[in-house]
Amino acid sequence: MTDRLSPDESGLDRAAALLRSGALVAFPTETVYGLGGDARNSEAVAAIYAAKGRPSFNPLIVHVADLDAARRLALVGPGAERLAQAFWPGPLTLVLPLRPDAGLSPLVTAGLPTVAIRLPAHTLARQLIAAFGGPLAAPSANLSGKVSPTRADHVLAGLSGRIAAVLDGGPCPVGVESTILALSPRPSLLRAGGLTVEDIEVVLGTALALPDSDPDRPTAPGQLASHYAPAARLRLNAVAPEPGEVFLGFGPGSGDLSLSPSGDLAEAAAALFHLLREADRIAGPTGAIAVAPIPDRGLGRAINDRLARAAAPRV
Ligand code: TXA
Ligand code: MG
Secondary structure, three states, X not given: OOEEEOOOHHHHHHHHHHHHOOOOXXXXXXOOOEEEEEOOOHHHHHHHHHHHOOOOOOOOEEEOOXXXXXXXXXXXXXXXXXXXXXXXXXXXXXXXXXXXXXXXXXXXXXXXXXXXXXXOXXXXXXXXXXXXOOOEEXXXXXXXXXXXXXXXXXXXHHHOOOOOEEEOOOOOOOOOOOEEEEOOOOOEEEEOOOOOHHHHHHHHOOOOEOOOOOOOOOOOOOOOOOOOOOOOEEEOOOOOOXXXXXXXXXXXXXXXXXXXXXXXXXXXXXXXXXXXXXXXXXXXXXXXXXXXXXOOOOOHHHHHHHHHHHHOOOO
């Protein structure tokens, strides 16, 4: 039985107590719901991998309450410091050298010498990390390979009975996962996400190495081609639906379901995972979904990345 906890003091107290006992609690962030566990407790971290059915070579993001907490876990160099000052709290994850005395379970980093750290902006996430009083390992709270959750109902649809509780904070406002950056040997995009490349480059004053422009870039392990997969087949850059397809539109005059009738990328990102689930439900397991073209700039880059993975051949 998975409890649905209310977004108030009693819900937060219960969630923090469960986490301290080594249990798993899903919680809202501004991007997607995370599946939280004590990042210092190997049993809790192992339980995260087990609940998601996630391969244990795919490391987890550690969520902290403030920059000082990040400094206790990782070496925060001048570049990282500048990005953190500009964008934390917010949808940015930084991959940094792990401190030997960080005290994290080695399972969190899957044995890598680096750790991915994020300081979320969502009020409930921040209150939960503070009430828990330590670093929280939290991947997205979905079964591995499935569509990420942006509502408590999505979490329960995949993980009910497999985790202790979900803290219900309503829909996640950003709707796509955090942007992941590596700083060394040079600033590189590992995953497009809720913070745009354009905004990051303004602060860096230089271009980011992008996945599609640099074949030698360091990659985020576990960025498997097939991911975020609905049961139905997906056809991208569709101008119009073919007979029998559920159409997921974008912009004026769009079809059955629309990511954003006004063509707004932030609105589309916030709606993306919920509407993929809706389209999947309408299409049925043997059906098909057609998705309108999305401009590949700003948040469109993250949306197109998720759509491409959702459409990739299943492995
Ligand atoms: O918005 C988000 O980032 C959400 C919320 C819950 O915070 N979390 C999330 O976690 O998307 P997850 O586990 O679904 O994705 C984490 C990604 C994986 O692709 C993983 O390979 C990468 O981060 N990652 C983790 N540690 C890494 C490291 N040391 N080096 C490179 N990539 C790393
Ligand atoms: Mg995920």
